[in-house]
Amino acid sequence: MLTLAERLTATRAAIQAECLRLQRSEPTLIVVTKNHPVSLAQDLYALGERDFGENRVQEAEPKADLLADHQNLSWHLIGQLQTNKVKQALNFASSIHSLDRESLLLELQKRTMDIPNALDVFIQVNLTDDPGRGGISETEVLQFAERVAATPTLRLRGLMAVAALDVPPVHDFEKVANLSGKLMKIFPAASDLSIGMSNDYLEALQFGATHLRIGTAITGNR
Numbered sequence: 001m002l003t004l005a006e007r008l009t010a011t012r013a014a015i016q017a018e019c020l021r022l023q024r025s026e027p028t029l030i031v032v033t034k035n036h037p038v039s040l041a042q043d044l045y046a047l048g049e050r051d052f053g054e055n056r057v058q059e060a061e062p063k064a065d066l067l068a069d070h071q072n073l074s075w076h077l078i079g080q081l082q083t084n085k086v087k088q089a090l091n092f093a094s095s096i097h098s099l100d101r102e103s104l105l106l107e108l109q110k111r112t113m114d115i116p117n118a119l120d121v122f123i124q125v126n127l128t129d130d131p132g133r134g135g136i137s138e139t140e141v142l143q144f145a146e147r148v149a150a151t152p153t154l155r156l157r158g159l160m161a162v163a164a165l166d167v168p169p170v171h172d173f174e175k176v177a178n179l180s181g182k183l184m185k186i187f188p189a190a191s192d193l194s195i196g197m198s199n200d201y202l203e204a205l206q207f208g209a210t211h212l213r214i215g216t217a218i219t220g221n222r
């Protein structure tokens with residue numbers, strides 16, 4: 001069985017090789033540490049990783065507290081954020097990749113009112129026809145982005161998406177990359193694209209991913 005260091009090295013090497021092939025710059029690698037003990041994040045930090053992703057505030061906050069003395073470490077919230085957890089999230093998260101609905105935007109606006117540059121945010125796009133899946137529908141993203149961008153305490157970084165499982169990931173990545181192009185015409189600074197997980201990060205790189213969210217390929221199953 002491979003060690004954590006070996007899986008990390010292999011994943012980083014694959015990312016680097018693909019970036020070289022595509023002649024593009026390397027993305028930010030967010031290692032998703034959810035469902036793992038804090039020791040995993042500690043080990044990853046010792047191996048040089050500085051960006052960690054978590055789904056749930058209840059799990060992430062204690063980990064962030066335990067690693068509070070680690071320099072330059074960023075916690076990214078990537079799962080659906082309940083509005084009643086926003087206050088807690090602001091204690092430790094540097095960015096939220098899952099800004100996926102109106103009520104969350106309103107709560108973020110309310111809670112960050114007195115905090116300049118409180119948070120980086122990505123708008124999560126729902127690429128399916130199923131409104132039950134998380135995210136802002138494609139047709140509403142630009143309008144929603146106007147309101148996010150008009151919030152001085154939030155820094156709109158760009159878009160986030162999770163590829164559907166029932167179609168090849170390139171299908172969804174192409175859609176979100178096109179949408180990102182439209183968004184950048186209005187907000188040039190909102191140029192980031194948070195796409196790509198363990199099973200589709202190479203495809204995500206082809207479509208301009210600037211942030212990969214990789215869990216099991218690095219951390220192993222749990």
Ligand SMILES: *Cc1c(COP(=O)(O)O)cnc(C)c1O
Nearest residue numbers: 032078197198213214215216217
């Ligand atoms: C868990 C999770 C990931 C990481 O998934 P892996 O398949 O383990 O790489 C990425 N993004 C989101 C939103 C997740 O919930």
